[in-house]
Amino acid sequence: MEKVPPNSIKLILASKSRDRKKLFDRAQIPVDIIPSDFDEKSIHEWDPKELVKKIAIAKAKKVMLKWNGNLENRNKPAIIIAADTMVLLDGNLIGKAQNKEQAFKILTQLSGKKHELLTGVAIIHSVSQKISVFLDISIVQFQILTPSEIQQYLDATDEYIGRAGAYSLYDRASLFIDFVEGSPTNVLGLPMAKLRKELQFFGVYI
Structure with a gap:
């Protein structure tokens, strides 16, 4: 397949995530933002790995339309x-906190434990409608946090808003994370190294 320079075809990010946009900005990759506004609760799937992939596909198709x-x-x-x-x-899915009280509960659950970050990614070509879907998993180890440390964090920043697990790896919550196994950018919502390889199947080399 002929190589397509990244600036000769529009790359559309179907997300309003602050972290995902930052990943493209830091890598100096031009990308347009078109949020899908897809209702994630409309998809019912018991397997978490399949769930994140199905939601990603639905978001991509909605933005394609x-x-x-x-x-x-x-x-x-x-x-x-x-x-x-x-x-x-521990086998249970944790979503995004809707307020500080929920964020406090989520961070209390994560304190001192390992958890998995599951990211489903869907890439679709707007004309051919060719689609590629993949899953990436990272493991994050949290330090033990006291209730006062969690409250201080929530009072100091709003970075919990809109983020799975109510934290951001590269912001203030980095103080609480001992290590990450797997893609660190996956913890921010998009495994960039894997994405780069997948885009090559569409003739896009970044």
Whole structure:
């Protein structure tokens, strides 16, 4: 397949995640943002690994429809990248905190334990509708946190908002993490090294 320079085809990130956008910015990869606004609760799947993949696919397809539905974009190719990340602790899924009280409860659960970060990623070509889906898993070890340390963290920053597990690896919560096994960028919501390789199947080399 002929190589396509990354700036010759639109890369669309189907997410309003602050961390995912930062990953592209830090790597100096141009990307447009079109949030999917997909209702994640509408998908029912008992297997967490399949759940994150199915949600990522649904997000990618919804943004593809948005892109193709704009007359200005008709027959204009774009690569749409969507992802869904969830925390798995002792076999139980932990989502995003809706408020400080929920964030406090989540961080109390994570304190002193290892947990898994599951990220499902879907890539779709807006014209051919070729799709690629993959899963990445990272393991994070949290230090033991006292209730006062958790409360101080939540009072000092709003980084828990919109993030799986109510924390951000590269922000203040980095003080609480002993180690990460696997892709560190996966903990931020997108395994960039794996994404780079998958994009090559679409002729995009970044």
